[in-house]
Amino acid sequence: MQRSSDRRRGPGRRAEDQRRAEVALLLEQDLTAVSDLVGAIRADPALPEETTRRLSAVDRELSRIIQVTREAAPALSREAADAHQLASHLTRREWQCLDLLVKGLSTDAMADALTVSTTTVRTHVQALLAKLGVHSRLQAVALTTRTALLASAPRTGVDRRDGR
Structure with missing residues (x-):
């Protein structure tokens, strides 16, 4: 039996890709949930202006991380999300x-x-x-x-x- 020289075709590599996609999907879901919570808290009119400004900065950073996670995740994570x-x-x-x-x-x-x-x-x-x-x-x-x-x-x- 001849071994494939392309590591990409081995079953271990596919399983590794799948695990990475699962982690990326879960991370994206968790970050999105946190971002939603931050947005809900930020909408409170009784919140001090300084806190609202800081929450806006946190929300922007979360959005950036979510975008990076989406871009870094393989196509499998999009399929998994669907x-x-x-x-x-x-x-x-x-x-x-x-x-x-x-x-x-x-x-x-x-x-x-x-x-x-x-x-x-x-x-x-x-x-x-x-x-x-x-x-x-x-x-x-x-x-x-x-x-x-x-x-x-x-x-x-x-x-x-x-x-x-």
Whole structure:
């Protein structure tokens, strides 16, 4: 077996790129949330003028850092942001189905794990495919893996039969 001399093609490099994109996306989201909070505080009319001026400077710096983060992040982070936006509309059951799809379960196995009929599983899977904007289960799994969608999945009330 011949090793590729291009490090860019190795699986370790792709995983590293994915981790960097995930970190950049999370950093951008956190910075945007902080910027929004600063803007809300700055809008308070009872705030002293000096404090308002300092908050404006903080907000400008946050905006600059957000822009640098966006520019430095690979295209994957934009795809991840889009995927996370689409996935925000998934129901709890659709998240569960997506999790089971990523684990490689068949429709029958998913139905057993969720204690529902196979028809119900197919309905949930079709709904999540439509919401994610993909056309197959394989595309859904690829998108989920590439953009770390399950990392942002709501965990409350998830029925985990595998004991984790």
